[in-house]
Amino acid sequence: MPYRKVEEYNIQITDDVRERYKNIIKDLGEDTERDGLLKTPERAAKAMQFLTQGYHQDPIKVLKSAMFKESYNEMVIVKDIELYSLCEHHLLPFFGKAHIAYIPNGHIVGLSKLPRIVDIFSRRLQVQERLTEQILDCINDTLKPQGVAVVIEASHMCMMMRGVQKQNSITTTSGFRGQFEKIETRNEFLKLIGK
Missing domain, CATH: 1.10.286.10 (GTP cyclohydrolase I, N-terminal domain)
Structure with missing residues (x-):
């Protein structure tokens, strides 16, 4: 067959x-x-x-489907999560990696759910700044951890193929909530993801 x-x-x-x-x-x-x-x-x-299938998926449901009560309260990091999205200005791809950390506050989430959240928000017409904030806010509002951190590094075809045509430029965006607003915690996270 x-x-x-x-x-x-x-x-x-x-x-x-x-x-x-x-x-x-x-x-x-x-x-x-x-x-x-x-x-x-x-x-x-x-x-x-x-x-653009992310418009038809619910990231909150995805996170809630794998939340577990747990007393662990140290930093959890999932780094180098591949992402592919479309720039809403030119409908050209941008792609790169997301790094996510959170400090649990009575609940942990299944590790595969963090990349799923990245995919859901990436599979929409996007700008990298909003994508970073949507991932951050979704995790923060749903999981209610002590803190959340998101860093995204991406290459944008709208800058590489057209316009300024800069082949080696990388755009980095970041967002921090809760404990990650403290410089020591933020620096620990950035050191652990190698930035």
């Missing part, structure tokens, strides 16, 4: 976005009937649905 990948997409949205992509490709001067482009509008429509 041949390999078959199964993906589910909203048919109405796929059809609508496919037609829009077909018209955009035509307006740019390409032949949408040429062999290599015949299925491109549909593939692009499905790709955009995949890349």
Whole structure:
């Protein structure tokens, strides 16, 4: 039996976005009937649905699904979480790594849920500054820890492929709540993630 990948997409949205992509490709001067482009509008429509699936996911539910009572009250860090998002200004990708820490306050969360939160907020049209704050606030408001820290380092294709065309620039954003607003705790976190 041949390999078959199964993906589910909203048919109405796929059809609508496919037609829009077909018209955009035509307006740019390409032949949408040429062999290599015949299925491109549909593939692009499905790709955009995949890349923006975070709008249909609830990050609070994800965190609450794996919260456990625990007396541990030292720093928990998950670092080097890959992230891929779309810049809302040009619809071009930005990608990099997120580093998250929290200090529990009676509850811990399943470690895989922190990368899931990054994915949910990344899979929306974004700016890196808002993405950092959304991850930070979601963890802080849901888990209610003693403190939360988030650092994101990313490369933006809108700066690399167009505009200033700077290939090696990295944008770093950070946010701190609670105990991480204290310089000693913040410095410990930054040292542990190697920054």
